[in-house]
Amino acid sequence: MEDLGKTMQDVARRLLEEGKVDLIVGYEKGTTPIRSTPCFIREAGDVQKLIWDPTCEANLTKYLLDRDERIGVVAKGCDSRSIVVCLAEGQIDRDRVTIIGVPCQGVINRKKIEAELDKQEVVEATVNDEEIKVRGEGFEKVLPTTNYLCDSCLSCRHRNPVIYDFLVGEKVPEVEDANDFAEVEELESRSSEDRWDYFTEELGSCIRCYACRNVCPMCYCKECFVDETMPQWFGKTDDLSDTMIFHIVRAYHLAGRCVDCGACSRACPMEINLRALRKKAEKIVKERFDYEAGTDVEEAPVLGTFKQDDSQEYIIK
Amino acid sequence: MLETLIAEDDKEVPEKGKSGDEWEPKIIAFLCNWCSYAGADLAGISRIQYPPNIRVVRVPCSARVSPYFIIKILQRGWDGVLVSGCHPGDCHYISGNLVARRRFSVLKDILEYVGVEPGRVNFSWISAAEGERFSKVVKEVVMRVKALGPAERLVKGG
Amino acid sequence: MNSKILGKNQLTKFIDEFIGEYRVFAPVKKGKIIGFDEIASGKETCLDFQNTKQPPKSVFFPQTEVLFEYKKGEKGLEKAGSGDRDKILLGMRPCDARALVIFDRFFSSGEHEDLPYLQKRERTAVVGLACNHPLNTCFCTSLGGSPFGSEGMDLKLVDLGDEYLVEILTNKGEKLVEDIKWLRDAEESDLNRARDLAEDAENAMKPKISTDGLCDKLDGMFDDPVWEGIHQKCIGCGVCSFLCPTCWCFDVLDEDTGTGVKRVRIWDTCQFPLFTKQGSGFNPRPSGKERMRQRIMHKFNYYPKDFGEFGCVGCGRCVRECPVNLDIREVIRAVMSV
Numbered sequence: 001m002e003d004l005g006k007t008m009q010d011v012a013r014r015l016l017e018e019g020k021v022d023l024i025v026g027y028e029k030g031t032t033p034i035r036s037t038p039c040f041i042r043e044a045g046d047v048q049k050l051i052w053d054p055t056c057e058a059n060l061t062k063y064l065l066d067r068d069e070r071i072g073v074v075a076k077g078c079d080s081r082s083i084v085v086c087l088a089e090g091q092i093d094r095d096r097v098t099i100i101g102v103p104c105q106g107v108i109n110r111k112k113i114e115a116e117l118d119k120q121e122v123v124e125a126t127v128n129d130e131e132i133k134v135r136g137e138g139f140e141k142v143l144p145t146t147n148y149l150c151d152s153c154l155s156c157r158h159r160n161p162v163i164y165d166f167l168v169g170e171k172v173p174e175v176e177d178a179n180d181f182a183e184v185e186e187l188e189s190r191s192s193e194d195r196w197d198y199f200t201e202e203l204g205s206c207i208r209c210y211a212c213r214n215v216c217p218m219c220y221c222k223e224c225f226v227d228e229t230m231p232q233w234f235g236k237t238d239d240l241s242d243t244m245i246f247h248i249v250r251a252y253h254l255a256g257r258c259v260d261c262g263a264c265s266r267a268c269p270m271e272i273n274l275r276a277l278r279k280k281a282e283k284i285v286k287e288r289f290d291y292e293a294g295t296d297v298e299e300a301p302v303l304g305t306f307k308q309d310d311s312q313e314y315i316i317k
Numbered sequence: 318m319l320e321t322l323i324a325e326d327d328k329e330v331p332e333k334g335k336s337g338d339e340w341e342p343k344i345i346a347f348l349c350n351w352c353s354y355a356g357a358d359l360a361g362i363s364r365i366q367y368p369p370n371i372r373v374v375r376v377p378c379s380a381r382v383s384p385y386f387i388i389k390i391l392q393r394g395w396d397g398v399l400v401s402g403c404h405p406g407d408c409h410y411i412s413g414n415l416v417a418r419r420r421f422s423v424l425k426d427i428l429e430y431v432g433v434e435p436g437r438v439n440f441s442w443i444s445a446a447e448g449e450r451f452s453k454v455v456k457e458v459v460m461r462v463k464a465l466g467p468a469e470r471l472v473k474g475g
Numbered sequence: 476m477n478s479k480i481l482g483k484n485q486l487t488k489f490i491d492e493f494i495g496e497y498r499v500f501a502p503v504k505k506g507k508i509i510g511f512d513e514i515a516s517g518k519e520t521c522l523d524f525q526n527t528k529q530p531p532k533s534v535f536f537p538q539t540e541v542l543f544e545y546k547k548g549e550k551g552l553e554k555a556g557s558g559d560r561d562k563i564l565l566g567m568r569p570c571d572a573r574a575l576v577i578f579d580r581f582f583s584s585g586e587h588e589d590l591p592y593l594q595k596r597e598r599t600a601v602v603g604l605a606c607n608h609p610l611n612t613c614f615c616t617s618l619g620g621s622p623f624g625s626e627g628m629d630l631k632l633v634d635l636g637d638e639y640l641v642e643i644l645t646n647k648g649e650k651l652v653e654d655i656k657w658l659r660d661a662e663e664s665d666l667n668r669a670r671d672l673a674e675d676a677e678n679a680m681k682p683k684i685s686t687d688g689l690c691d692k693l694d695g696m697f698d699d700p701v702w703e704g705i706h707q708k709c710i711g712c713g714v715c716s717f718l719c720p721t722c723w724c725f726d727v728l729d730e731d732t733g734t735g736v737k738r739v740r741i742w743d744t745c746q747f748p749l750f751t752k753q754g755s756g757f758n759p760r761p762s763g764k765e766r767m768r769q770r771i772m773h774k775f776n777y778y779p780k781d782f783g784e785f786g787c788v789g790c791g792r793c794v795r796e797c798p799v800n801l802d803i804r805e806v807i808r809a810v811m812s813v
Contacts, residue, residue, distance in 0.1 A: 030800040032612060037800035038708040058799055062710060115507065119525060121610050137608075188430065196432025196470055205508065207529070207538055208741070209713035215798050225385070227749055233385045234392070235730050237539035237741050241392055241473040248431055252384060255423045267798035269528065269714050271507045280430045284423050303423065306415040308405070314422055316441035316454050393733060474732065 004169045009047045011166050016044040021072040025063045027056040033125035034110045053127050057107040059263040061217035070096045076104035078261035080161035081294025082217045088297050101164025103172040105129050106153035113148050152262030155180035184279045205270040206243045212264035218257045255281035256302035259294045342396035342462040346371040347382045352403035352444045359448030367452035368459040380413035384424045394472045397437050397462035404442040436461035478661035479641040490517030500534050501565040530720035535595045538742050546735040562599040570615045570790040572603045572627030574720030600647050603628035612791035616680045623673035633669045640669045684804050693776035706767035708799045715793035716744035745769050
């Protein structure tokens, strides 16, 4: 891992020194243990801040939108697919972006570690792909990284970036048959009533902070549907009906666009299982239209196009 | 326009919890102007009977129907929704119904996955010549919704 | 006013003394999160936490509050009612209790008193809980607070190990416990133990960030280039504001209920672009830079200039929960080093 961090720094330094980019967006060490934070570098001398390890969770594609600068961005597998979606939708100019791709074997969900350690606070941590060493007042533990990965990473089928200008490190083997719809299938097997109970319970704690929406690179609308006032479609209070609808419509808006990077689930302060809902939308477009988001820049968006023989079983004919 | 229609009729929405013989479902039907609405018209002209539970909203094309309409209607306590358009290949705007076909399939599945009962949200293709079929489809939809009882899930304030 | 001693195994009994006569709000475990909620019995209380996910402001200032409602066909407006019974808020940390004082000041300032807030807030006694083990993300001592502070509390519980010291701080607090005869009086040894714990906790609060002269320094910094860099990673969500015990901004909306109108207020944040967007379409804070500057200036310059203390109590929730780890302590450091 040390090597990859250094390689990344070298690539970034070269890009800045050669004037190929105005800005590098990568990861640097966070202010609390087991966290990284997005880092913006404009001077070649600052590149040693860049790190690469399983705490590098943020989807940096977000920072490519609405900027005129030429940017060099670090992109994991999922992040690179977000970039493809944004390219396909005309939100990013390919010429302005230099993608520093990096194969990823999963990022940590720090809330899982917090749950494991109960109330013991981590004061210091070192993290790599194999193990997480945590130390705090009166305890020291070594945890296997794979047990604390984000749910989206556990069944990731795109560990290697699908698009890049530079690749930092060697490609890692893909897990072709990872069943990333296992949770959705389990919920599908429950009754309608059970599912209703499950989702009202999960979404009931939402405080409408919109962290999920704002951290998502695909939520780039200048005016979100919840903020529309002419007409006002849905309320902005934490009323259960309005709140559930916010999440239902967001999942619908992301159908065929979400790459399951997990940023929204990690961002949620109330730890709502957003993936359970999002993944269903992904499953529908995969099974019905054989479409996967972010794999082909040329492919038309799945809900913006049609085939003559699209399934219509659900329609009363 | 849609807002006014819903608001005016809201005061007639039956009390929740009432089911059985007294309760009649209230269903909104979006009918595309060129096919389904004309089909409904034909049913009317031909004096073909169909249940009075539907309130019709004429739209230029089934693709005009936004998911927001459907969800908002459920939120307001209406018991069911029907969206009907031209048969694939017959769309007055060439491909509106084909795009809509994909979108509604995704919306319907997401709603049912979250727990909205299957049968509340319905879609059909009805052509201008299918007056008899229109009445059959309406009967089918009313039957489906009636079996589910008054809408409760997703209803605001409920 | 003598301090009392409450055995930890008597905590449930102690809380149950109030249930019924008072409405009691305490930390409760809801799924994965610990937050404040009304309890029906003492055993629902969970005091085994460092701090709750959400601050207790939602007890008096909920995310959604109906201000009044008009129903078609009925005469007049239905105003939201006030509380019926007296309330107890139990388990508040010193930072959150201090923040409550800041909140009170805002909602009762000037000639306009905020009745929905004040009606809930009055007749509430606060039973605080001192912090024996502040987290590394806590920084109350850098902003004039203390892990054993008493501001805003009527009673203060100090965890002595197997027992709690119950410090009586106000008349309201005295009234709460005067009828609970089975509490034994605290002895000198108990008080000493509490003092030692206080000292340990204060010493443990590291690293301290320097805020000397921060307010004055910010005076000349409105156009400083430091703001360019600070906001870059902010995604403009509401996590920091909604979880902040001193953030009080709200939006007022009218909702069409179908049979009338409901006027509601909901939490708002200066980090949303809509916060300052005007009817004409112009927005005086068009980008994240202006909005982040506003947040920092408000907490560390505008508010202290008006009221003599910082508008931040150092609870650390924003530090822990920010999706991109934008750390307000780093912002303060960056400003101080200009």
